[in-house]
Amino acid sequence: MNMLEVNNVSKIYGSLHALSEVNLTVEEGKWLSIMGPSGSGKTTLMNIIGCMDKPSLGSVILDGQDITQLSLPQLTEIRRDKIGLIFQQFHLVSYLTALENVMVAQYYHSMVDEKEALLALERVGLAARAKHLPRQLSGGEQQRVCIARALINYPKLILADEPTGNLDESNEAMVMNLLHQLHAEGSTIIVVTHSPEVSKHAQTTVVLEHGKVASIINN
């Protein structure tokens, strides 16, 4: 079963075609990398897949539902229920502790469960740092909190935007290891990256250039 189908998707800003007739399919449980240089349309595509933007043309079917037909509040619901987001800059709430940052995702999803949030932090090796504010954590630790937050609501799709872009080698390895664990447990993963090293972890790599799919590589 396909987790994601992107059919002839274009995104047009005035005369600029950020995406032109992009097609791709991701089966459930697969790991896909979207690679390309800056300005190739990676982020635009991620916005559309992540229900944060709508395409100008084409359709996107996520977990069997055409998300291009949905209103903004409906897209918010889909994002909340089905997608776990991991960011390059971590984007933790500065005045909340690591634990609270995980719990806030639970709060907007359904209900808060402190034990479960602690387990998620334990899984990324940060149970001991649960009460620390983001500024008291290293970049690698912040990224791991971000991963714990992304997986707390058991999303069907994990969408990671340059997840290792701000990390050193050892933290990069730790984060990739975590993604492998999630993948092994059956999560569908899409990683947007400009790094060939990171993209090699995926089963399939889609290379974007000038808003178009330039090639699809099976690793």
Next chain:
Amino acid sequence: MQEITIANLAWRNIQRRPFRSCCLIIIIMLFSATLFGGSVLMKNLSLGISGMANRLGADIMVVPYGYEKNLEVALLRGEPSSFYLKADLIDRIKVIKGVEAVSPQLFIASLSAGCCTSKVQLIGFDQQSDFVIKPWLQTQLSQPLTDQQVVVGSKITSNVGDEIKFFNHSFKIAAKMDSTGMGFDTSVFMTIPAAQSLMKAANLIEGDTDHFVNYVSSIFVKVDPDYQPKDVVNQMMPKYAIDYNIDFVMTKGMLSNISKWLNGFSTIVYSLSAIFWLLAIIVIFVIFSSSLNERKREISLLRILGASRSDLVKMLLRESLIISALGGIVGVVIAGVLIYAFSLLICQSIGLPCVNISITDGLIYALLVFLLTLIIGPLSSIYSALSLTKFDTYQTLREGE
């Protein structure tokens, strides 16, 4: 057990940004303290003045020429003063058309007394004709005051039954007065003969020491309701003003001057409160707007995590509501404590009578000021809250990366 709700998200933001939060709270506190403190002080003053008007009883007070101010300060502030006019004027005033009652008082400024740290005003009053002192007595005297007994004002620290000494004469305290908010609170009342004997001891009148019986300080006149006080004064003035070298203090005139002053004072207080209110709204608006960029990412992130726009507007408004509530409570409490501690001192320093408002009235004032304060935060942050939640979410989150 940790909880995450809109309310405690707002609270954590306030708690973990202490400098910003404290600045906002202080601004709001200034507003609520000014409004609450000013309002209560004005109410205390107006209660003191209306109490004085209602219970002083006299419409006209006759004093020696040039001593009108002395009487005013003696009545309003209790500043001790001694002045005298001839007592035979009493009988002459009694027969004037429109005069309902006449009662003399004899003022003596004491040098010191065991009861008091400062000089007090000693007032001799005529028990038979008195209509000024009696209404203030806490309990009626079972028997008329003897020449060895006194009635003390509410702020004299001695109690009923205690002894008190003036000019080496000992007196027993027979009764204590209610709080008047006026100079009566720091005065001691005795019979006119007792006051006269003190005058003799103090050697207050030169050259006529054997005829103290012929002097009083002030004559309180109550006018028949069918007559105007000014008509009565107009009858007395040509007949006695020059011969007796006297002047007339009209209670209403004295109080209307105070009322005018009070109106001016209330205008200042309310203007200041309005300025603080506007200032608080503007400052919070500016601070919330200027933190727009800082908070854009946080808000966008929460939206990405699934918060609806209304969730976020509620959170931001809740945050400003908490700041307003804290500022409001702190302001009201601080002003309340200061006013409770210093109200009478303030009234004395500005020379006006005042009476503390009741606890119920105080609570009503506090509640009204608190409600007015509560509006400030949400009113000044609603625009920022709505603007903050309008942004394109992920683009905003990645700005500057």
